[in-house]
Amino acid sequence: MLKALVIGAGTMGSTHSAAYSTMEDVQLVGIVDKNLEKAKELAGKLGTQAFTSYEDAINGLGVIDVVSVCVPTPFHKEYVKKVADCKFDVICEKPLARNLKDAQEIIDYCKEKEVKLFVGHVVRFFPEYKRAKQIVEAGKIGSPAVVNTKRGGSFPSASRDWYADYNSSGGLVLDLMIHDFDYLRWCFGEVERVYAKSAQGRAMAKLDYALVTLRFESGVIAHLEGTWAHQNFVTKFEIAGKDGIVQYDSSKVAPLVKGINQSATGSVGVAVPDSPLKENPYVTELKHFITCIENNEEPIVTPLDAYKAMEIALAAIKSIKLGKVVELRKQEMEVRI
Amino acid sequence: MRIGIISFAHGHAYAYAEALKKITGVELVGIADDNETRGIEASMRYNTSYYPNYEDLLDQDIEAVIITSENAKHHEHVLAAAKKGKHILCEKPIATNKKKAVEMIEACKENNVFLQIAFPVRFSTPIVKAKQIIEDGEIGSIIAIKGTNRGTNPGGWFVEKEKSGGGAVMDHTVHLADIMRWYMGSDVKEVYAEIDNLFSDIAIDDCGIITMEFENNVFATIDCSWSRNKTFPTWGDVTLEIIGTKGTLSVDAFAQKTDVYSVEGAQWDFWGEDMNQDLVEDFVSNVKNEVPPTITGEDGLKAMEVALAGYESAKRKGPVLIG
Secondary structure, rough: EEEEEEEEEEHHHHHHHHHHHOOOOOEEEEOOOOOOHHHHHHHHHHHHHHEEOHEEEHHOOOOOOEEOOOOOOOHHHHHHHHHHOOOOOOEEEOOOOOOHHHHHHHHHHHHHHHOEEEEEEEHHHHHHHHHHHHHOOOOOOOOEEEEEEEOOOOOOOOOHHOOOHHHHHHHHHHOOOOOHHHHHHHHHHOOEEEEEOOOOOOOOOOEEEEEEEEEOOOOOOEEEEOOOOOOOEEEEEEEEEEEOOEEEEEOOOOOOEEEEEOOOOOOOEEEEEEEEOOOHHHHHHHHEEEEHHHHHOOOOOHHHHHHHHHHHHHHHHHHHOOOOOHHHHOOOOOOOO | EEEEOOOOOOHHHHHHHHHHHHHOOOEEEEEEEOOHHHHHHHHHHHOOEEEOOHHHHOOOOOOEEEOOOOHHHHHHHHHHHHHHHOOEEEEOOOOOOOHHHHHHHHHHOOOOOOOOEEEEEOOOOHHHHHHHHHHHOOOOOOEEEEEEEOOOOHHHHHHHHHHOOOOOHHHHHHHHHHHHHHHHOOEEEEEEEEEEEOOOOOOOEEEEEEEEEOOOOOOOEEOOOOOOOOHHHHHHHHOEEEEEEOOOOEEEEEEEOOEEEEEEEEEEEEEOOHHHHHHHHHHHHHHOOOOOOOOOOHHHHHHHHHHHHHHHHHHOOOOOEOO
């Protein structure tokens, strides 16, 4: 039985906590949040303890096996280091850091302290994405050529509106589109160059929208749409190959739609679509990380993968800023993994 | 009104001929085609005369001519028609380079005939309705547009660069570049493109992602790839995702369809309005009423310049300024 602690009681902290509480070989020993009320509310629901700081948690709990770091991106480094100092393994939410220097420092530090580091690039655990990769690898669509992806919905709301603070979150491109950068790199290998445009600085409205084009070393051209300008969360991908096409659109996947009438006389109401699975991809991801800890195995997504996805995202941000193409291999940093 | 058609090289010629046949008061006087078999077949199908030489067709008593030859021949045909005082509906792209396009526009001006470019997408009802919504200010000011005009590799002269001027980028960038210009009344000032030949074994560009910066501070992209394969249920698409300060607009010009599953596989049966019919009717009505063309030679030139800048960008591996 592994003891797990979750730092951060926001959206991702709640997701990690809920996932741990369903696992038979994991005991959720506590939830940490500066906002103790928030931590207590979540801990109460899941039958665990709430703490106001990481230090309080370890003082009270003693040895822990794994700690999930689910705080806003700029605080990742501080918390990962604290956890590594205690020699506990770390699961850090994506993006690993706000800049490559911090990402490198996090990776180096965990290595030095001999703790395992896992980064939550959960898209690799979504069945539709996983299977699309398998279909491509099975040669069903021939050699892949042009890929289109979409991800996003409305502008995220979070504590202290930290997503809106570009310096903290890195905005849409680093925070959200990194999912697709990682997935595409997983499928198609290394990226050669990046060209991107975004809504940043073009309008006063509280929204963001970015269109990023990647050219892979393999020749594949990928075009990514990231949005915090829409109404409902949607993910889409299309991989067009020489002999075929794989297409997915989450808005068209509605195995279950619940419609509740507002009154007995009318049928006006809200229809809520749902796609039930026995296990959500976050649980699959965390179970995988736990198995890697238990069996000392290499995870599907490594710290280097997390670093490389950031490299693409930051190249896109640089391209947006400069209005130029950013060649990836030229700015690549030495990664010591 | 008496109208002729020069060349059935472009498949749209058939749609335009059908359209002419449906308009009362319009007579398809003849078809000129340098491909005799094709020309005779078409003239028989539409019950009209065949002219091996287009000059002979232009010498007939016709008011207007539709030019649906290979892209590289538009220039020759437009100049000849203009000299003989015929109004012109010319298939897109207007030409294969800027010099030719400018000469075509000038020749039409000098001879006092009008030159309309065939961008049928402007007549798609969802595309038109979207323009109305934008103009009514419902989605606020436009920030970005993501477009797709994907299709199937047409083969034939389309994949011979000296006749087409280019592959997918030449063929498919211009439709959406035109729609975006039309929606916003603004021109493209910078283009970046990733272009390659990844789908077909024939050496021609068959895929591309074109990124544009407009003069009004809007950015946009177009996927112009010939990426639809044999088993895809339709030939291709025309879609626009428009991001405004107050909302978004998703446009799919060919979404009005029914799914058909037959022994031929899965197919989409389109039941929306016929944009080719509306394009030809608009042209005929403009000629009849002596009003300026709805889609001008300059519109054709501006759209083609985006495609040409795309090729230049791909060559230079960097963004290219237009103008």
